[in-house]
Amino acid sequence: MGAHSHVLIFPLPLQGPINSMLKLAEMLCLRQIKVTFIITQHIQRRLFDSSTIQTYMTTKYGDAFSFQAIPDGLPEEHPRTIREFSELLGSLSAVAPLILHQTVSVWEISCIVAEGILSFATDIATQIGVPLFYFDTCSASALWAIMCLPQLIQAGELPFKDDNLDEIIRNAPGMEGVMRRRDLPSFCRDINLEDLEVKLLLKQARLMPLSQGIILNTFHQLDAPLLSHMLKLFPNIYAIGPLHALLQTQASQNSSSSILPEDMSCISWLDKQPSQSVVYVSIGSLALMTKDQFLEFWFGLVNSGMRFLLVQRPGSVAGLDDGIPVELLEATRERGYVVSWVPQQEVLDHPAVGGFLSHCGWNSILESLVAGKPMICWPHHFDQQVNSRYVGEVWKVGLDMKDSCDRVVVEKMVREVMELRKDEFLKRARKLSEAARGSVGEGGSSAKDLDRFIDDIKNMMFFPKQN
Ligand code: UDP
Numbered sequence: 001m002g003a004h005s006h007v008l009i010f011p012l013p014l015q016g017p018i019n020s021m022l023k024l025a026e027m028l029c030l031r032q033i034k035v036t037f038i039i040t041q042h043i044q045r046r047l048f049d050s051s052t053i054q055t056y057m058t059t060k061y062g063d064a065f066s067f068q069a070i071p072d073g074l075p076e077e078h079p080r081t082i083r084e085f086s087e088l089l090g091s092l093s094a095v096a097p098l099i100l101h102q103t104v105s106v107w108e109i110s111c112i113v114a115e116g117i118l119s120f121a122t123d124i125a126t127q128i129g130v131p132l133f134y135f136d137t138c139s140a141s142a143l144w145a146i147m148c149l150p151q152l153i154q155a156g157e158l159p160f161k162d163d164n165l166d167e168i169i170r171n172a173p174g175m176e177g178v179m180r181r182r183d184l185p186s187f188c189r190d191i192n193l194e195d196l197e198v199k200l201l202l203k204q205a206r207l208m209p210l211s212q213g214i215i216l217n218t219f220h221q222l223d224a225p226l227l228s229h230m231l232k233l234f235p236n237i238y239a240i241g242p243l244h245a246l247l248q249t250q251a252s253q254n255s256s257s258s259i260l261p262e263d264m265s266c267i268s269w270l271d272k273q274p275s276q277s278v279v280y281v282s283i284g285s286l287a288l289m290t291k292d293q294f295l296e297f298w299f300g301l302v303n304s305g306m307r308f309l310l311v312q313r314p315g316s317v318a319g320l321d322d323g324i325p326v327e328l329l330e331a332t333r334e335r336g337y338v339v340s341w342v343p344q345q346e347v348l349d350h351p352a353v354g355g356f357l358s359h360c361g362w363n364s365i366l367e368s369l370v371a372g373k374p375m376i377c378w379p380h381h382f383d384q385q386v387n388s389r390y391v392g393e394v395w396k397v398g399l400d401m402k403d404s405c406d407r408v409v410v411e412k413m414v415r416e417v418m419e420l421r422k423d424e425f426l427k428r429a430r431k432l433s434e435a436a437r438g439s440v441g442e443g444g445s446s447a448k449d450l451d452r453f454i455d456d457i458k459n460m461m462f463f464p465k466q467n
Pocket of ligand 1: 014015016017019258282283284285286287311340341342343344345360361362363364365367
């Protein structure tokens with residue numbers, strides 16, 4: 001039965017979720033489980049143009065792995081930036097169920113693994129009669145904040161009653177004393193219960209506990225206090241992170257799944273820099289900045305006197321075509337390097353990199369934790385507000401610059417992490433890196449949870465086709 005298990009994986013059509021779900025897909029293929037990976041046509045084009053993932057997966061796994069592209073329902077010229085995320089979510093939730101239902105009902109599949117917010121997967125799984133696992137690719141802390149939304153609303157903590165963002169949150173068990181209003185997912189600040197995204201999140205909070213199990217890209221040692229609370233709601237949690245590190249223990253080589261072309265020249269530049277001397281700066285695949293914000297970052301970096309590798313993703317900074325101060329360009333020629341996109345895992349693992357100024361997307365945090373690199377956090381949207389609080393206040397492997405974008409603060413925090421408090425941050429970061437590597441190594445908690453997940457899939461009944 002096991003050799004014929006067939007899993008349908010459906011990530012959100014965004015870089016972070018695609019990266020982590022592809023890693024899960026590959027680990028299933030390595031254990032003789034067939035995977036069909038659903039992506040939107042738009043993402044498929046970008047993925048195939050910028051990476052070799054298709055050739056890599058086909059060469060390595062043959063027909064045990066395939067991409068299945070579906071329309072997202074938006075016109076081709078739609079910008080699909082984070083500003084229009086609700087439109088993408090709404091459109092996908094409207095078109096995907098019918099297409100998927102038609103496609104999937106003629107296949108034999110063992111189970112579906114879907115991103116938490118794609119709650120229409122519950123209906124599809126019920127209609128075709130297969131088990132459903134939700135994989136929430138954001139952090140456990142952000143997922144828990146979402147699961148607590150109904151009680152935060154019921155207790156009157158949401159919407160906020162005034163504009164004091166430092167008020168402590170009281171109705172999120174396990175997060176007492178940690179979370180302030182400003183640390184909740186960004187949409188909570190001006191929450192409108194009628195917004196599509198909020199409605200979908202509330203639906204997610206209702207449906208996730210009814211699924212067969214929850215997959216999380218975290219590890220027990222990192223999130224133990226939260227996981228113990230979560231287990232009361234989700235009795236079946238598979239904490240199998242950090243997935244990129246777990247895959248590295250199982251596959252001799254990996255392929256990039258980047259949806260933007262990677263500029264490898266940054267590695268040659270890093271090769272020439274002294275050990276732990278470079279701050280790596282990136283705001284990920286979605287976050288946007290104004291020109292003023294970007295210049296504050298850039299000035300802060302230059303004024304810190306540190307070397308820096310700065311990613312300026314195409315389209316991420318509005319109106320940056322001209323007027324870059326000469327002193328920035330000169331200082332950058334001396335000790336900086338600006339690129340449009342990098343192979344981030346490789347960059348973070350590079351010995352020249354000493355710290356990461358990050359927007360705190362969950363994949364970026366995990367990649368930094370595994371590499372043992374301290375962080376300076378500038379959260380932009382959604383789970384990043386929660387993640388940066390955990391980096392600064394709970395794990396204490398960096399500083400949280402939330403809600404400020406000022407060259408003086410950037411300079412101060414970069415100097416603190418890279419120089420003044422370097423040893424303290426490095427010590428904790430290395431300890432967490434060891435814990436992360438231990439969890440994916442033989443007998444580690446994530447390796448065991450993956451084994452349990454695979455056993456559970458292989459033991460699932462084979463569900464008959466419906467005509
Ligand atoms: N990434 C990359 N090159 C870059 C910047 C980011 O390959 O120059 C990758 C990074 O390694 C991570 C993903 O893009 O796996 C970003 O996901 P994350 O969850 O950190 O943030 P998001 O882009 O979803 O906001």
